[in-house]
Amino acid sequence: MHVLGIESTAHTIGASVVSEKGIISNVNSVYIHPKGSGIHPREAAIHHSEEGPKVIKEALRNAGIDINDLDAIAISLGPGLGPCLRVGATLARYLSLKFSKPLVPVNHAVAHIEIARFACKASDPLVVYIAGGNTIISTLVDGRYRIFGETQDIAIGNAIDYFGRVIGVDYPELINVEKLAMEGKEIYELPLPVKGQDVSYSGLLTAALKLVKEGKKLEDVCLSFIEHVYATLCESVERALAYTGKKELLLTGGTARSLILKEKLKYVAQEHDASFAVVPAEYAGDNGAMIAYTGFLAFKSGVRINVEESYVKPMWRIDEVDIIWHTN
Amino acid sequence: MIELLSKGAEAEIWKGKWLDLEAVFKVRKSKPWRHPRLDKMILETRTVKEAKIMYDAFNAGIDVPYIFDIDLQRYTIVMEYVRGVTLKNVLNKKEDKVYELCEELGKIAAKLHMRSIVHGDLTPANVIIRENGKLCLIDFGLANFSNRIEDMGVDLHLFLRALESSFALIAEKCFDSFVRGYAIMDGYKAVLEKVKEIRRRGRYVLERRLVAKL
Numbered sequence: 001m002h003v004l005g006i007e008s009t010a011h012t013i014g015a016s017v018v019s020e021k022g023i024i025s026n027v028n029s030v031y032i033h034p035k036g037s038g039i040h041p042r043e044a045a046i047h048h049s050e051e052g053p054k055v056i057k058e059a060l061r062n063a064g065i066d067i068n069d070l071d072a073i074a075i076s077l078g079p080g081l082g083p084c085l086r087v088g089a090t091l092a093r094y095l096s097l098k099f100s101k102p103l104v105p106v107n108h109a110v111a112h113i114e115i116a117r118f119a120c121k122a123s124d125p126l127v128v129y130i131a132g133g134n135t136i137i138s139t140l141v142d143g144r145y146r147i148f149g150e151t152q153d154i155a156i157g158n159a160i161d162y163f164g165r166v167i168g169v170d171y172p173e174l175i176n177v178e179k180l181a182m183e184g185k186e187i188y189e190l191p192l193p194v195k196g197q198d199v200s201y202s203g204l205l206t207a208a209l210k211l212v213k214e215g216k217k218l219e220d221v222c223l224s225f226i227e228h229v230y231a232t233l234c235e236s237v238e239r240a241l242a243y244t245g246k247k248e249l250l251l252t253g254g255t256a257r258s259l260i261l262k263e264k265l266k267y268v269a270q271e272h273d274a275s276f277a278v279v280p281a282e283y284a285g286d287n288g289a290m291i292a293y294t295g296f297l298a299f300k301s302g303v304r305i306n307v308e309e310s311y312v313k314p315m316w317r318i319d320e321v322d323i324i325w326h327t328n
Numbered sequence: 329m330i331e332l333l334s335k336g337a338e339a340e341i342w343k344g345k346w347l348d349l350e351a352v353f354k355v356r357k358s359k360p361w362r363h364p365r366l367d368k369m370i371l372e373t374r375t376v377k378e379a380k381i382m383y384d385a386f387n388a389g390i391d392v393p394y395i396f397d398i399d400l401q402r403y404t405i406v407m408e409y410v411r412g413v414t415l416k417n418v419l420n421k422k423e424d425k426v427y428e429l430c431e432e433l434g435k436i437a438a439k440l441h442m443r444s445i446v447h448g449d450l451t452p453a454n455v456i457i458r459e460n461g462k463l464c465l466i467d468f469g470l471a472n473f474s475n476r477i478e479d480m481g482v483d484l485h486l487f488l489r490a491l492e493s494s495f496a497l498i499a500e501k502c503f504d505s506f507v508r509g510y511a512i513m514d515g516y517k518a519v520l521e522k523v524k525e526i527r528r529r530g531r532y533v534l535e536r537r538l539v540a541k542l
Contacts, residue, residue: 146493152529187365195482227363234361243453264361
C-alpha cells in the first residue's frame with residue numbers, strides 16, 4: 001500500500017510516499033522569507049504553486065512508483081495559513097479526481113506528533129510540540145490528543161523569531177539568537193508567565209524588546225529572554241509530566257532544532273524518571289513525510305474525505321481530531 | 329522519620345514531624361535547567377509569596393494546611409499534614425458524590441476570589457477531601473493576590489481544562505456543579521464570560537474567528 005502525502009501549511013511545500021516499508025521518499029521545498037520580515041502568506045503560496053508539481057513528481061520518482069499505483073493521497077488541511085493551505089489542497093484534489101484516488105485529510109499538528117512517535121519509536125509519550133505556529137503539550141487520552149498546556153497568545157517559535165528579526169540576526173533566527181545568548185553573562189528580570197500549565201509569550205517578548213531599546217548589551221538581553229522563555233516552557237512540561245505520570249517525553253516541531261532547549265528538557269525528563277527523545281532534524285520542520293505517514297495510518301483505519309468537503313481549515317485544533325489508529 | 333510523599337513539578341513534598349505534630353515539608357528545588365541567578369530569584373519569591381497567601385486564605389476562613397514554619401535558606405515551608413484523598417482520585421473512581429464535591433469547590437473558589445486571592449493551579453489534584461469530608465485546598469505555589477477578572481477566569485479555565493483532559497466524559501457535569509457553587513460570588517457571571525474568552529485565545533479555536541468578524 002502506497003500513500004502520497006502533501007504538505008503546504010506554511011513555508012514548506014513537501015511531498016512524500018509512505019508504504020508498509022516506511023518513508024520511501026521525502027521531498028521538500030522551503031520558501032525563505034526576506035530578511036527582517038516573516039512569512040508573507042501570498043508570497044509563500046506563489047512559491048508553493050511554482051514548486052508544488054516539481055516536488056510531487058520528484059517524490060514519486062524517488063519512491064520509484066507510478067502515480068497510478070498509489071492507493072491514496074493524504075493532504076494537510078490545517079492548521080496553517082489559508083493561501084498556503086489552498087495550494088496543497090488544490091493539487092491534492094486535482095490528483096484525487098484525475099487519477100481516482102481516495103483523499104485522506106490530515107491535521108498538521110497531529111502529523112508532527114505521529115512522525116515523531118514513529119521516528120523515535122515512542123509508545124505512550126507526553127509530547128511537546130513547539131514551532132513557529134504552535135506551542136502544545138499533549139498526550140493521547142480517550143482517543144484524542146488532549147491539550148495539557150498551550151500558549152495563550154503567540155507561539156514560542158514565533159516569539160523567538162520575531163525577537164531575532166527585530167535585533168537583526170539572520171535566518172534561522174532561533175539558532176542565531178541562541179548563539180548570542182550563549183555569549184551573554186547578565187540576567188535581567190523579565191515576566192515569567194506560567195498560567196497553570198499554560199504559557200504566554202507576548203508580554204515577555206515586549207519586555208525583552210524594551211531592554212533592547214534601552215540599549216542593554218544585546219548578548220545579555222538574548223540570554224535573559226531565552227532563559228525566561230525556556231524556563232516557562234520547561235515548567236509547563238514539568239507540571240504536565242508530574243500530572244500525567246508519563247514516562248516518555250517527546251519533543252517535536254520546528255523549534256525542536258533548538259540547541260539549548262534539548263539540554264534543558266533532558267534534565268526535566270531525568271528528574272521525572274522519563275526517557276527523552278527528540279524528533280530527527282529532517283522531520284522537525286514541516287515536511288511531506290509526516291503527512292504521508294499520518295495519512296497512511298488514517299487511510300488504513302478507513303479515514304477518507306470527499307473532494308467536495310475537503311475545505312481547508314486554517315484553525316483546525318489538534319483536539320478536534322479522532323485518533324482511531326492508536327489503541328491506548 | 330521522614331518520607332517523600334510526592335515529587336511535584338517545582339517542589340518535593342516530605343512528610344515528617346515538626347515538634348510533635350505530623351507535618352509536611354514543602355521544599356522548593358533548584359532546577360538544573362534554569363540559569364542559577366534566575367533560579368534563586370524564582371525560588372525566593374515563590375516561597376515567601378506562597379506562605380503569605382496561605383496565611384491570608386486561612387484568615388479568610390478557607391480550609392488550607394496550617395503553616396508551622398518557613399525556612400528561606402532551604403526554600404522550605406513546614407505545614408500541617410492533611411489526611412484524606414485528592415479530588416483527582418475521587419474523580420477517577422467516578423463516584424456519585426463528585427458533583428457535590430465540585431459544587432463545594434466552586435464555593436471555596438468564590439470565597440478565595442472574594443478575598444482577592446487567585447490559586448493559579450486549581451486542578452483536582454490540588455484538592456484534598458479530609459477524613460471528615462471537608463475540602464482542603466493545597467499547593468498555593470502559583471497563587472497570587474489579584475482582583476482582576478482575568479486571573480479569576482484563569483482559575484476556572486484551568487479547572488475546566490484539567491477536567492476535560494483527564495475526565496472528558498464527566499467534565500461538563502462536574503463543571504456545571506462547580507459553577508453552581510461559584511455563583512455565591514457577586515459578579516460571577518463576568519468571570520464565566522472571561523473563561524469563554526480565555527478558551528477562545530487558545531490557538532485555532534474556530535469560535536475566535538467568529539468573534540473577530542463581529
